[in-house]
Structure formats: structure tokens, C-alpha cells
Amino acid sequence: MRTEVQERLAQSLHNAVWLTLGMEQQDYRVERPFSATVVQPSQSPEPLAAGTRIVEVFNRPELNSQLLILGEPGAGKTTMMLELAEDLLRRAIADKTEPIPVLLSLSSWKNPQQSIFDWLLGELKEKYGIRQDLAGQWLEENQLLPLLDGLDEVAPQHQQVCAVKLNDWLIGELGQRPCGVLICCRREEFEQVVQQPLSLYGAIYVQPLTVGQIEDYFTQFELQDVWQTVQQDKALQEILTKPLFLSMFGLVQTQGKFSISNWQSRSTSEDKIKYLLDTYWEATMSRTLITDPHQKQRGICSKTYGKKPVPTRPAVRQALVFAAKMLSRESSTELLIENMQPTALITRRQKRAYQLIYGLIIGLIGGPIIGLIGGLILELMGEQSIGLIGGLIIGLIGGLIYGLSIGLIGRQEIIKPVEEFTISMSLEARQKILRSLREGLVGGLAAGLLGGLMYGLMYGLGGLIIGLIYGLIRGLIFGLNRDIRTRLKPNQGIKNSVKNMFIVSGIALVIALPFTFILKYFLPNVVDSEVIPSIVGTSLTFLIWLSLYQAGGNALSQHIALRFVLYWNRYAPLRYDLLLNYCTERLLLQRVGGRYRFMHKLLQDHFARMDLG
Structure with a gap:
């Protein structure tokens, strides 16, 4: 959390010359819960004293640490939220009884039926890697303080419903109410779309910069001559009252890219901002x-x-336009390479190509690997009829048939990397393990009954044992998750999937070996001893293949197929992380760990409106 706040503040455009933002209290924007005092909309805004810090407002006893921040686009709402997070985090470090602030974006709230509390649990797991049961416990014990940005970034048709859900959470079940909360929203969207007060204790409006602050800014950059030009253009001066545009304008001027005549030729405010x-x-x-x-x-x-x-400049622009459009479709502001999904593909041809490549990867890579493993196991068990070469050929043919069938008739699935797992006997982990064992038992029993009817009792016993082992392995993958997981590097999830794929397969082999001796002991009573190595080897190979597939092989294959299609269409290079890091150098993106975001939502929207070549 500390790293996120520090890095986002350090990469902020406001960081070049820090500006103290003015505020005015507008409590008529909210409806204080459980209060007999009604604040009338006719009440005048109350300007706060110059130099007042956001943490001083937030800590006022009458506000109960529940505050709404309103402002114009680019006014500095998010920067103010980050400043508050820094102060609250410093306080939490000094006093362990104080709640830890968590930064979340409401833009990811997409289900009108979902409560805000349940949404918080999902976001805390997705962003900070906190198990949902642990996140719920911390919220109920007032150990976390949500700072929620982007109410205006919720899909317009859902913003009113989102406000209702926020109010349900704020005044609803006692155990789920927050110990404090901050919500940010653009003024215009709050008035015209949300159209209802939130059940908070106070609201502030971030004021535009004053003429004196703008002049001081140009003086610090030694651009006094530019200030003389700005003074003569009221429209330009009005736009520069927003800290974002002032910071951008300062950089543009130092690079000599701004033409006052081109600016004045734009007739509307939207064209001027563009x-x-x-x-x-x-x-x-x-x-x-x-x-x-x-x-x-x-x-x-x-x-x-x-x-x-x-x-090249066209390559950077193409990648940014693609990223912006993808984020806009998902109503999101953060990009994680490992979280990119096939839904990012635009045309039907691209989607068909992805499915076919995915199927071929599964077949032509997975098939020969499994064939070699199977051949090796059979050789070690004394079965010489197939061997390594035979296993490779059988795996290649079988993999090709299987891969083509997936590519031609398979459905697109969500890519779910298997990132980290450690032994954790939490209630959630135990439930997942038991559920996986139950599913494995049912599947193994079904396979065992079928095998028993077709080939005899011992074949059925083998199917049952394999099902149990597979259930245990699946439980290890999906049940033994780390309590808290943080992504520190780009594409960390997929890289971890590769590592865990081999780790879990090794565990599967170790667990399965004792059962092979059980099968070798019982099977001679039922079948010819010459076919025992084939039966045991095939069962063991099948188990290892399932482990590879479930423990990251499937996610890796999907990701490779998606990245290849994106590369082929020049949407994202193979080293996408390098290009995104380069964009952070260029002050186009911000990076925190493995997450990327545009310098501002306005910049993201600007690229999203461009044509994708």
C-alpha cells in the first residue's frame, strides 16, 4: 500500500510543481445518516481556510471520517485522495489500532445486483491478493478504511444504482459499515447522473486554481512570457485553472509544441481540450x-x-489506443498484462485465430510432452513395446487431433492464472479442498464404474484411485492459496503459473507413486501381468497431464495464443512490458508494481476515441 501511494504521487504530473488546492465545504451534497439535522441545498458553500489539508478536514469529529470529494475533471481529486492515503497510512504505521487505507476504483463495479461489501471483498482479493474471508474479517473489525475513486467512472446507466448500493452499505448492516470512507466523483456527473445525496457526513468541492497560483506556476518554470499570452486568452486561462491541464501545458510549452493560433482556431471547449x-x-x-x-x-x-x-511513435500510439479502448470496454482504469482476456480481441477473425492457436498449443506442445512422459514411465516399468519415440509419435498425433477439435469447436474461456499457493488451513481453503476431493471422488467413481463394467473390478478401482488423487491435486491448486499476494512485476501471474505448473505436477507424481504399487499388487489377480505396466503407466501419465493442465498449463496456453494474436495485429509487442515501461518514461502511463494506468482518465478517454489502425 505504501509503495502504491508513494509511486503514484511521485509519477503524478502535479509532482513537478506541487500546488496547494483550495477547498470549499458543500455539506448539502450529502445526507447525514441518523441525524435530525437536514442540510438544505440552498445553503451557501463555505470556503475553507487557505492551506487546509485534506487530512485535517477528514479528521474533523463531526464528519466521522466519512467524506465526499467533488470537483471538475483534472481538478486534483485523485491527487487529494492520495495525499489523504499517505497521511492515514503514516498514522496506521505509528498506531497499530488505526485502520489501514486501501485505494480502490468504483469503475470496476459492474453488477447492479452486487452489494458494495461483496464488491469490496472481490476487489481486495483482486488488487491486494487478500483472501475474501480474511478481507471480510478485517473490514468487520475496522482494520481497513476504503478510499473509493471514480464514482463517475461507473457505467452511466449504473451510477444511480451504485449510489443506492453505497447508501445501503453506509447505513446498512452494522458489522459491514465502514469505520471511515472517502468517495471521489466529478461534480457534473454527480449532479446530472447520480442525482441523489450519499449517506455521508460531509462533502468538499475542489476549487479551481487562482490567477495568482497560475502565475506562480509559470514563474517557477521561467515562462513569464507565456503568462503574458495566457492572460490575453480567457478560454485558455479558464482551462488552466485545472491542475492537470496546467501541468500538461507547462510540459507542452517547454517542448515548444503549443501554437496559440491553432488553439484559438478551435471553437468549442472540447476541441480546445483535444x-x-x-x-x-x-x-x-x-x-x-x-x-x-x-x-x-x-x-x-x-x-x-x-x-x-x-x-516508433506509430507503434506506441497503436499500443496506447488499443489499451485505452480495451480498458474503456471493461470500464476499468488499470491494466495488468496477465489479466488480459480474449474479449480484448475485436474482430471475429481475430477470435477464431486465437481459438485455433490455443488448440494447437495445447495439442502440439502438450501432446508430445505427455507422450514422452508416458513412454518414459512405461520403459521404467518394463514395457518396451512403445518407448520414447513411440510415446512422442502417439502424443503428437493425439495432441494434433485434440488441439484441432478445441480450435474448431471449443469456446473461449476466461484466462485464470494459477499464481501462488502455500499451505493455509483457513476455512475457505479447507472448504475448497473438501469440495475438490468430493468432485474427484464422484468423477473417479463414475470412471471406475465404467471401467469396471467394461474391463473388470480392478480397472474400476484404478479409476477411483486416480479420481481421488486428481481431486487432491485440484484442491492443492485452488484451495491452498496464499493469504495475501501482491503483484510486483509485470505479467507476474503468468510467470508464476509456469513455475507452479511444474511444482504441482511433481507433487502429483509423488502422491501418485504409492498408489501405483497398490495397483501393481492387485491387478495380477485380474489381468495378464504383461499389460499391467501399460495400465499403470497410462493412468499415471493421464494424472500428470491433468495436473499440468490445471496448475497453469491451460492459462499459459491461452495467454500465449492471445499475445500472439495481439502481436500479429500490432496491438501489443511480444515484450509488452517494455513498451508499457517506456510509456511511463514518456509520462503517458503510471506504473505501480505490475499495474499500469494512464496519467489521467481524460488521457485514457482521449486515446480511446482515436481510430485503431
Whole structure:
């Protein structure tokens, strides 16, 4: 949490020259719960004293640590929330009884039937890797304090319902009420779409910058001559009262990309903002990334790529447009490479190509591997009729048939990486293990009965044993999850899936070996001893294949297929993480651990409106 707050503040455009934002109290925007005092909308806003910090407002006893922040786009609402998170986190570190702030975006709330408390449990698991039962316990014990950004980023048709659900949570079941909460929203959306007060104790409005603050900003950047031009254009001066646009304008001016005549030729406010964002893109792509003369002399032009060629401007633009459109479709503001789904693909042809590639990967890679393993097991058990070469050929043919069938008639599934697992005997873990064992027992019993009817009792016993072992392995994968998991590197989930795929397969082999001796002991009473190695080897190979598939092999195959289609269509290079890191150098994206976001939602929306070539 501390890293997230520090890195987002450090990468903020406001960080270049920190601006103290003015606030005014607008408590008529909220409806204080369980209070006989009704605040009338006609009451005038009350400006707060200059220099008042957000934590001072939040800590006021009458506000009960429940506050709404309103403001215009780019006014600094999120930055103010990050400042509060930093202060609350510092307080929680000093006093262990104080709640820990958690930063979450309401943009991911998409189900109108879902309660805010249940949504919080899912988000805490998705973002911070906290098990849902543990997250629920911490919330009920007032150990977490949610800071919720982006009420205006909820799908417009759901914003009113979201406000109702927020109120249900704020004044609902006592055990689920928050010990404190902050909610951010744009003023216009709150008035025109949300259209109802929230059950909070107070509200503030982030004021525009004053003329004096704008002038001081240009003075610090030694752009006094620019200030003279700004003073003569009231529309430009009005837009620069938003800290985001002022910071962008300062960078654009230092790169010499702004033309006052081009600006004035735009007739509407929307066109003027679009022009400013276009010039910001040009300025960020033109700025020098390496200023150290020694590094320049060595040919280093980027921290990300070093001496290697950097991506071309069209390639960067294409990747950003694709990312922005994908995030907009998902009503999201954060990009994780491992969380990209086949739904990101646009055309039917792309989706068919993904499914076919996925099937071929499963078949042509998984098939020969399983064939080799099976051949090796049979050789070790004394069965020489197939061997390694025979196993490879059988696996290749079988894998090809299986892969083509998946590619042609299979359905697209959600990619779920198997990231981390450790032994954890929590209630949730025990329930998952028992459920997996029950499913494995039922599946094994069915296979055993079928085998028993067709080939005899011992075959049925083998199927039952394999089902039990598979259930145990599946329980290990989905039941023994780490309590808290944090993504520190890009695509960490898929990388962990590869590692866990081999770990779990090894565990499956160790667990299954004792049962092979049981089968070898009983089977001679029923079948010819010459076929015993084939029966045991086939069963063991099948079990290892299931373990590989469930423990990360399926997710890895899906991800490779998706990334190949994205690369082929020039949406994302194979080293997507490097390009995204390069965009953070260019002040187009922010990165926290393995998560990326645009510098501002306005910039994301700007790229999302562009054509994808």
C-alpha cells in the first residue's frame, strides 16, 4: 500500500510543481445518516481556510471520517485522495489500532445486483491478493478504511444504482459499515447522473486554481512570457485553472509544441481540450529521456531499452489506443498484462485465430510432452513395446487431433492464472479442498464404474484411485492459496503459473507413486501381468497431464495464443512490458508494481476515441 501511494504521487504530473488546492465545504451534497439535522441545498458553500489539508478536514469529529470529494475533471481529486492515503497510512504505521487505507476504483463495479461489501471483498482479493474471508474479517473489525475513486467512472446507466448500493452499505448492516470512507466523483456527473445525496457526513468541492497560483506556476518554470499570452486568452486561462491541464501545458510549452493560433482556431471547449491533449502527446514523445552526458555518450537513449532501438511513435500510439479502448470496454482504469482476456480481441477473425492457436498449443506442445512422459514411465516399468519415440509419435498425433477439435469447436474461456499457493488451513481453503476431493471422488467413481463394467473390478478401482488423487491435486491448486499476494512485476501471474505448473505436477507424481504399487499388487489377480505396466503407466501419465493442465498449463496456453494474436495485429509487442515501461518514461502511463494506468482518465478517454489502425 505504501509503495502504491508513494509511486503514484511521485509519477503524478502535479509532482513537478506541487500546488496547494483550495477547498470549499458543500455539506448539502450529502445526507447525514441518523441525524435530525437536514442540510438544505440552498445553503451557501463555505470556503475553507487557505492551506487546509485534506487530512485535517477528514479528521474533523463531526464528519466521522466519512467524506465526499467533488470537483471538475483534472481538478486534483485523485491527487487529494492520495495525499489523504499517505497521511492515514503514516498514522496506521505509528498506531497499530488505526485502520489501514486501501485505494480502490468504483469503475470496476459492474453488477447492479452486487452489494458494495461483496464488491469490496472481490476487489481486495483482486488488487491486494487478500483472501475474501480474511478481507471480510478485517473490514468487520475496522482494520481497513476504503478510499473509493471514480464514482463517475461507473457505467452511466449504473451510477444511480451504485449510489443506492453505497447508501445501503453506509447505513446498512452494522458489522459491514465502514469505520471511515472517502468517495471521489466529478461534480457534473454527480449532479446530472447520480442525482441523489450519499449517506455521508460531509462533502468538499475542489476549487479551481487562482490567477495568482497560475502565475506562480509559470514563474517557477521561467515562462513569464507565456503568462503574458495566457492572460490575453480567457478560454485558455479558464482551462488552466485545472491542475492537470496546467501541468500538461507547462510540459507542452517547454517542448515548444503549443501554437496559440491553432488553439484559438478551435471553437468549442472540447476541441480546445483535444488540441491540448494532442500537443501533450507530441511533447511527451519529443522530450529527451536521458540527460546524463556520460549515458548519452554511451548511446543510451532510454532507461527501459538502454542502447536498443526504442519503439516508433506509430507503434506506441497503436499500443496506447488499443489499451485505452480495451480498458474503456471493461470500464476499468488499470491494466495488468496477465489479466488480459480474449474479449480484448475485436474482430471475429481475430477470435477464431486465437481459438485455433490455443488448440494447437495445447495439442502440439502438450501432446508430445505427455507422450514422452508416458513412454518414459512405461520403459521404467518394463514395457518396451512403445518407448520414447513411440510415446512422442502417439502424443503428437493425439495432441494434433485434440488441439484441432478445441480450435474448431471449443469456446473461449476466461484466462485464470494459477499464481501462488502455500499451505493455509483457513476455512475457505479447507472448504475448497473438501469440495475438490468430493468432485474427484464422484468423477473417479463414475470412471471406475465404467471401467469396471467394461474391463473388470480392478480397472474400476484404478479409476477411483486416480479420481481421488486428481481431486487432491485440484484442491492443492485452488484451495491452498496464499493469504495475501501482491503483484510486483509485470505479467507476474503468468510467470508464476509456469513455475507452479511444474511444482504441482511433481507433487502429483509423488502422491501418485504409492498408489501405483497398490495397483501393481492387485491387478495380477485380474489381468495378464504383461499389460499391467501399460495400465499403470497410462493412468499415471493421464494424472500428470491433468495436473499440468490445471496448475497453469491451460492459462499459459491461452495467454500465449492471445499475445500472439495481439502481436500479429500490432496491438501489443511480444515484450509488452517494455513498451508499457517506456510509456511511463514518456509520462503517458503510471506504473505501480505490475499495474499500469494512464496519467489521467481524460488521457485514457482521449486515446480511446482515436481510430485503431
